Amino acid sequence: MNGFDITGWGMAVPERKVTSVELAERFGVDENWIVSRCGIRERRAVGPGQTTASLAVEAGRRALEKAGLTGGDIAHLIVATATPEQPSPATSAFVHHDLGIAGGAHDVNSECAGFIYALVSAMALIAIDPRPILLIGSDTHTLTANPADRDLSILVGDGAGAVVLQPGPENRVKAWNLGADGSCTGSLKVLAGGSRMPTTEETVRQGLHYAKINGNEIYLNAVRYTVRTVRETLESAKVDAADIDHVIPHQANIRIINSILSHTGLRQEALITNLERYGNTASASVPIALTEALDEGRIKNGDKVLLAGFGAGMTWGSILMEWGGVRK
Amino acid sequence: MTLPTIEELASQLEAVSGAQEVSPDAPLQHIADVDSLDLMEWLYGFQNQYPDIPADESLFADLDDTTTLRHVYERILALVPQPAQA
Numbered sequence: 001m002n003g004f005d006i007t008g009w010g011m012a013v014p015e016r017k018v019t020s021v022e023l024a025e026r027f028g029v030d031e032n033w034i035v036s037r038c039g040i041r042e043r044r045a046v047g048p049g050q051t052t053a054s055l056a057v058e059a060g061r062r063a064l065e066k067a068g069l070t071g072g073d074i075a076h077l078i079v080a081t082a083t084p085e086q087p088s089p090a091t092s093a094f095v096h097h098d099l100g101i102a103g104g105a106h107d108v109n110s111e112c113a114g115f116i117y118a119l120v121s122a123m124a125l126i127a128i129d130p131r132p133i134l135l136i137g138s139d140t141h142t143l144t145a146n147p148a149d150r151d152l153s154i155l156v157g158d159g160a161g162a163v164v165l166q167p168g169p170e171n172r173v174k175a176w177n178l179g180a181d182g183s184c185t186g187s188l189k190v191l192a193g194g195s196r197m198p199t200t201e202e203t204v205r206q207g208l209h210y211a212k213i214n215g216n217e218i219y220l221n222a223v224r225y226t227v228r229t230v231r232e233t234l235e236s237a238k239v240d241a242a243d244i245d246h247v248i249p250h251q252a253n254i255r256i257i258n259s260i261l262s263h264t265g266l267r268q269e270a271l272i273t274n275l276e277r278y279g280n281t282a283s284a285s286v287p288i289a290l291t292e293a294l295d296e297g298r299i300k301n302g303d304k305v306l307l308a309g310f311g312a313g314m315t316w317g318s319i320l321m322e323w324g325g326v327r328k
Numbered sequence: 329m330t331l332p333t334i335e336e337l338a339s340q341l342e343a344v345s346g347a348q349e350v351s352p353d354a355p356l357q358h359i360a361d362v363d364s365l366d367l368m369e370w371l372y373g374f375q376n377q378y379p380d381i382p383a384d385e386s387l388f389a390d391l392d393d394t395t396t397l398r399h400v401y402e403r404i405l406a407l408v409p410q411p412a413q414a
Contacts, residue, residue: 037365224372255365
């Protein structure tokens, strides 16, 4: 099996900040209530002209620049998103055009676990076709949250993160694990707009085009399934949780993240989180945190880096990599 | 199967939430430092400890400002599988 290196990375977030102070005023609660509940002080929200694809293009362009490549060098583009540019065609089609990608393109929708799923897909693709792949996670959940829905509005933010994979001699991935439980489709859902419930005036009137969250169910399942996937990946790699240098979990809620750490034995010092500044950016949360950590020089060659995520559905996954091969 | 006492459940909830005291007869919503995510964290631990008891988030589905830990405990007792009769 061919290996790969992550040779480029980049991120894009909207300029507009939505602070917890602002949301506290809107919902008639205390800022500290919001922060203690989820650990988020501010999140970014798209403005006019900004979309899932435009953020993806910005992040993708930065990742290509970092890798020293152009769109013409990319054999395949994968965009992970649960908030597509429009129902059809795929978001990757818009990104493909704007970045001048030479090869194919497709979307992955595994909700907030989308980047992990897409990375495993990319890993398999590069094994059978060893050419560069651009992988982007991009979401704009502030547009799917009902502005009157406190539970969701305090959590979500918009953004995109991207990585470039290039074939390499080493197998950097030590183990990975993906899973799903389709009995949990009610935990976080957008009911209208699909084949099961096409959009009508009535669905819009009832606000069924907005996302709805069952926070308690999400909490339990997120902890349960992320703990499971982390344990299975570590067992498969025969690596002890205490030996992980960096863990980048899906940035959903600091309470969920802390619970996952305490139940898996992952070290608090290994945690990379930017939840406080960006909120839950769904498919973008892991690549944004990875980009910031790499730009800050926190991740060094040889470090054991664990990426883990969960999403609505439920979906979950984790990948353990031994970092290396960063090219100049 | 040995079930925890209600006092043990209260101690577990204190440990999870950081609340100084969880009285079994105090309305859960009135206990400082205990919120719904603390209850879920406690429930997650309970589920792991007692996998044969089908306790889930519905234990707290109709939580209101009169619901106490004792009410929750009674619901848990009702969920305990009964041994098969000879």
